[in-house]
Amino acid sequence: MTELDSLVEAARGSFAQAQTPADLENAKALYLGKSGRITEMMKGMAALSVEEKKTFGAAVNVAKQGIEAALTARRQALADAELAIQLKAEAFDVTLPGRPLTQGGLHPVSLTLERIEQIFGSMGFEVAQGPEIETDWFNFTALNTPEDHPARSMHDTFYVEGGSEAAPNLLRTHTSPMQIRYAVQHVKAHRAAAGAPSEGLYAGEMPEIRVIAPGRTYRVDSDATHSPMFHQCEGLWVGENVSFKDLKFVFTDFCRTFFESDDLVLRFRPSFFPFTEPSAEIDIQFQTGPLAGRWLEVAGSGQVHPNVIRNMGLDPEKFIGFAFGMGPDRLTMLCYGVNDLRLFFDGDVRFLSQFQ
Ligand code: DAH
Numbered sequence: 001m002t003e004l005d006s007l008v009e010a011a012r013g014s015f016a017q018a019q020t021p022a023d024l025e026n027a028k029a030l031y032l033g034k035s036g037r038i039t040e041m042m043k044g045m046a047a048l049s050v051e052e053k054k055t056f057g058a059a060v061n062v063a064k065q066g067i068e069a070a071l072t073a074r075r076q077a078l079a080d081a082e083l084a085i086q087l088k089a090e091a092f093d094v095t096l097p098g099r100p101l102t103q104g105g106l107h108p109v110s111l112t113l114e115r116i117e118q119i120f121g122s123m124g125f126e127v128a129q130g131p132e133i134e135t136d137w138f139n140f141t142a143l144n145t146p147e148d149h150p151a152r153s154m155h156d157t158f159y160v161e162g163g164s165e166a167a168p169n170l171l172r173t174h175t176s177p178m179q180i181r182y183a184v185q186h187v188k189a190h191r192a193a194a195g196a197p198s199e200g201l202y203a204g205e206m207p208e209i210r211v212i213a214p215g216r217t218y219r220v221d222s223d224a225t226h227s228p229m230f231h232q233c234e235g236l237w238v239g240e241n242v243s244f245k246d247l248k249f250v251f252t253d254f255c256r257t258f259f260e261s262d263d264l265v266l267r268f269r270p271s272f273f274p275f276t277e278p279s280a281e282i283d284i285q286f287q288t289g290p291l292a293g294r295w296l297e298v299a300g301s302g303q304v305h306p307n308v309i310r311n312m313g314l315d316p317e318k319f320i321g322f323a324f325g326m327g328p329d330r331l332t333m334l335c336y337g338v339n340d341l342r343l344f345f346d347g348d349v350r351f352l353s354q355f356q
Helices: 003-017 021-032 037-047 050-090 108-122 177-193 244-258 306-311 328-336 341-345 349-355
Strands: 159-163 168-171 209-218 229-239 265-273 276-285 296-304 320-326
Touching: 003 021, 003 050, 021 037, 021 050, 037 050, 108 209, 108 229, 108 244, 108 328, 108 349, 177 209, 177 229, 177 306, 229 244, 229 328, 244 265, 244 276, 244 296, 244 320, 265 296, 276 320, 296 306, 296 328, 320 328, 328 341
Parallel strands: none
Antiparallel strands: 159 168, 209 229, 229 320, 265 276, 276 296, 296 320
């Protein structure tokens, strides 16, 4: 093997060892670079005779072409290998089945609220929304609730910043303040329309007040059947000739429609609330199914107290009505047979997705 042949062999060997394009360029410099072996040989030819130049020059050229061919081949091999790695890293399996899109749904209590609104809506009730941060006036005082009522205690109610020291703001403990808020607006609008003075108790013409007010309510309370945040739905019907009989009819009709059960029985059990007189708890009893035979409390109710009628801006000699407050969370539990209220508010999709 000539010296040139072994030079080409050596170049092939070091090109083969190069693992990256940078290594390869370094190896190339040793042979074809400015002071590489081939370049040096060509420079050295100046000292040779014409005859020697011819033969030696031709041989060096053959060697140079051999080295260049080896270099090109290795460059291509390295580029191919790099591409192969890249393709492998980016590969995805087009035959895999797609991931299903999960679809969200309404919370079970929202489903109940929708049903409540729909059923009372069909009986001509409006739906009103009100603030969750309330004043002492709307939550207690306007509802005829005395200063020493236990609901006003720090232990039962979340007081928040705002209001005065004597009458701090609070997270509403029930939806009943909406009775006052809604009625006051209603009365204001209709007494203006009737051209009556804006002061004093109103005793003129007015369309009946018929409204429900669903929403979140708050109390310092937590166990399997009480949550610090829970829902209520208030109902109010005030007119010139609204009686307890209407309350019984409306609420019975609501319960039977809600629970889709015609033989559901209701009981109005005498009770006390500061804002109603007389007052009653409403219990229901299923005649069939797992809860059959038990009395289940679902709402408080009563005839609106004359002081509350006054705080609405109405003359209690002329206007009379009934109110009720029910627990949509409780209705949802009864509807689906859920025994722990807290499950509704833990936010666990394994529980919540069962209602879709
Ligand atoms: N606000 C009462 C409560 O939270 C429930 C209630 C009772 C509402 C009687 C009423 C009513 O409208 O008339 O316990």
